[in-house]
Amino acid sequence: MAKLVLSLNGTVINQFFTDKPKLGIGQAADNDIVIDDPVVGEHCAHIVGIGEDHILESLDGDHGIQVNGKACFRQIL
Numbered sequence: 001m002a003k004l005v006l007s008l009n010g011t012v013i014n015q016f017f018t019d020k021p022k023l024g025i026g027q028a029a030d031n032d033i034v035i036d037d038p039v040v041g042e043h044c045a046h047i048v049g050i051g052e053d054h055i056l057e058s059l060d061g062d063h064g065i066q067v068n069g070k071a072c073f074r075q076i077l
Contacts (some may be wrong), residue, residue, distance in 0.1 A: 002048070002054050002077060018054050024045040026059075036054065047077070 002018045013047040016023075016033050024031040045065050048055050054077045058065045064073045 004033070004077070005032075017032075018047055018049060021049050 003015045005012055005017060006014045006016070019037050022023075022031065023033055023046060024043060025033045025035065025040075025045040025047065026043040027035060027037070028042065041060055043059055045056055045058050045060075048057065056065065056067060056075045056077055058073045061073075064071050066072075067075045067077075
C-alpha cells in the first residue's frame, strides 16, 4: 500500500493511504480524497493501482495536476 502526502509550500496538510484499486480526488464530497481548496476541481484526478504501481491521472484535460511542483497529466507515483 502506498501513501500520498498532500503538502502546500513544504507544509504537510494531510496523508492518505492508497488502499483501494481506484481513488477519486477533488473538492466534491463523493471523492475518496477530498481537498477543500478553490483551485481544485470537483473531480480533478484519480489514482489507479496497476500491479505494484499507482498512477495519478488528471481528469481535467486543459490544466492537468501538479506532482512535486511540476505540471503533468499522468504520473507514476
